[in-house]
Amino acid sequence: MKKRDILLVIMLLCCVSFCACNNGRERTEIVSDSEAKEDITEESTETDRIAKGYDLLVSDSERKEAEDDCKEKMELIAELYKNADKGYASNVIIADEIIDQMVEKLKSIGCSVTVTALYSDMENYKELEDFLNASIAGRSGSAVCYEIHSDGGVGRYKYIYDGKDMYILSAKAAWSDDDKPVITYISYTRIKEWKFTDKGWFCYELCVPEYPEVTEIVDGSCMVRVKPITEKNREMSEKCVLxxxxxxxxxxxxxxxxxxxxxxxxxxxxxxxxxxxxxxxxxxxxxxxxxxxxxxxxxxxxxxxxxxxxxxxxxxxxxxxxxxx
Known part of the structure; x- marks a missing residue:
C-alpha cells in the first residue's frame, strides 16, 4: 500500500512537471510571435518612410556628428552672441553687423557659410560647388554648409549623393535662456529633384507629406545661392524681382x-x-x-x-x- 502511494506521488509530480514545461514552451512561442510581429511592423514602417522620402531614420553616428558639429560652431560665435544687444522681445534678432562677424568666424576655419538675408553670398562656396558638379557627373559624395540665422543660431545642412539620389541631413542649434547651445531640430530627407544652374543656384524640392496624408499643401521647394551674385545682377534683381x-x-x-x-x-x-x-x-x-x-x-x-x-x-x-x- 505504501509503495502504491509512493508511485502515485511520483506520477503526479511527473505530470505537473510536464505541464509546466509545456506551458513554458507555449509562453516562449507567444513572446516570439509578438516580437516577430513587432519586427515586421518596424520593417514595414521603415519601408514606408524610405518610399515617402521624409522623416527618414538618422543613424546614431550621423546624429552625433551633426550635434557635435553644431555645438562646436556655436561655441565659435558664443562670445559674439553673449555681447550682442538682444533687446527685450521674446524673439531675439541680432544686428546685421554682429551676424556678419559670426559669418567671418566660420569663414576663417574654411566653412561654407551664408546667412538668411536676401541676396547674401555664400562664403567658401567652392566645396559645395565641387560637390554639386561631381553629383551631376554621377559621383557619390557629401558636402556641408552652414547658415547663420537672425537669432544667432546655426543651421547645418549636409548634402549626400549616393550616385542615384540626393539627401539632406538638416540640423539646427539655438541659444537657451542661459546662453547655452541646444539642438532644436534634426531631420533626414530625400530630395525629390534638384538642379544646379549655370548662374549658381542650387534649386531642389524635398519629399514632403502629400494628400491624403495632409489636407494642406506642404511646400518643399528650396533655393540656395552658391556662386556669388554680381553687383549689377543684385541691383536688377532687387528692382525687378524682389x-x-x-x-x-x-x-x-x-x-x-x-x-x-x-x-x-x-x-x-x-x-x-x-x-x-x-x-x-x-x-x-x-x-x-x-x-x-x-x-x-x-x-x-x-x-x-x-x-x-x-x-x-x-x-x-x-x-x-x-x-x-
Missing part, C-alpha cells in the same frame, strides 16, 4: 508674352503689384467682398500690356458684386 518673387503669383515663372497673356494669374498678382506701387502690403482686410472692378483693372493695366476686356476674360470676376476675387 517685390514679385516666385510664390503667390506666376508672373516670373510662366511662359508668356504680349500675344499670350491668358496664362497669368491676375488675381494672385494684384497684391504684389499693389505693394510695388504703394510700397506697403495690400490691406486685404479692407476688401472683404473683393476689389472694385475699376481699381483692380487700372492697377493691372498700369504694369502689364493688357486691356480691361482681356482681364475680364482671363481673371476670376464676381458679376453680382462687380468685384475681383
Amino acid at each position: 517685390g514679385l518673387a516666385y510664390q503667390g503669383n506666376n508672373l516670373l515663372c510662366s511662359d508668356w508674352d504680349i500675344d499670350r497673356m491668358e496664362s497669368l494669374d491676375y488675381n494672385g498678382l494684384y497684391e504684389y503689384l499693389y505693394a510695388m506701387k504703394y510700397q506697403e502690403q495690400f490691406p486685404s482686410e479692407n476688401y472683404p467682398d473683393g476689389i472694385p472692378k475699376d481699381e483692380f483693372e487700372s492697377l493691372i493695366m498700369e504694369y502689364l500690356p493688357v486691356t480691361a476686356e482681356e482681364i475680364e476674360s482671363y481673371a476670376v470676376f464676381d458679376e453680382e458684386k462687380q468685384t475681383w476675387c
Whole structure:
C-alpha cells in the first residue's frame, strides 16, 4: 500500500512537471510571435518612410556628428552672441553687423557659410560647388554648409549623393535662456529633384507629406545661392524681382508674352503689384467682398500690356458684386 502511494506521488509530480514545461514552451512561442510581429511592423514602417522620402531614420553616428558639429560652431560665435544687444522681445534678432562677424568666424576655419538675408553670398562656396558638379557627373559624395540665422543660431545642412539620389541631413542649434547651445531640430530627407544652374543656384524640392496624408499643401521647394551674385545682377534683381518673387503669383515663372497673356494669374498678382506701387502690403482686410472692378483693372493695366476686356476674360470676376476675387 505504501509503495502504491509512493508511485502515485511520483506520477503526479511527473505530470505537473510536464505541464509546466509545456506551458513554458507555449509562453516562449507567444513572446516570439509578438516580437516577430513587432519586427515586421518596424520593417514595414521603415519601408514606408524610405518610399515617402521624409522623416527618414538618422543613424546614431550621423546624429552625433551633426550635434557635435553644431555645438562646436556655436561655441565659435558664443562670445559674439553673449555681447550682442538682444533687446527685450521674446524673439531675439541680432544686428546685421554682429551676424556678419559670426559669418567671418566660420569663414576663417574654411566653412561654407551664408546667412538668411536676401541676396547674401555664400562664403567658401567652392566645396559645395565641387560637390554639386561631381553629383551631376554621377559621383557619390557629401558636402556641408552652414547658415547663420537672425537669432544667432546655426543651421547645418549636409548634402549626400549616393550616385542615384540626393539627401539632406538638416540640423539646427539655438541659444537657451542661459546662453547655452541646444539642438532644436534634426531631420533626414530625400530630395525629390534638384538642379544646379549655370548662374549658381542650387534649386531642389524635398519629399514632403502629400494628400491624403495632409489636407494642406506642404511646400518643399528650396533655393540656395552658391556662386556669388554680381553687383549689377543684385541691383536688377532687387528692382525687378524682389517685390514679385516666385510664390503667390506666376508672373516670373510662366511662359508668356504680349500675344499670350491668358496664362497669368491676375488675381494672385494684384497684391504684389499693389505693394510695388504703394510700397506697403495690400490691406486685404479692407476688401472683404473683393476689389472694385475699376481699381483692380487700372492697377493691372498700369504694369502689364493688357486691356480691361482681356482681364475680364482671363481673371476670376464676381458679376453680382462687380468685384475681383
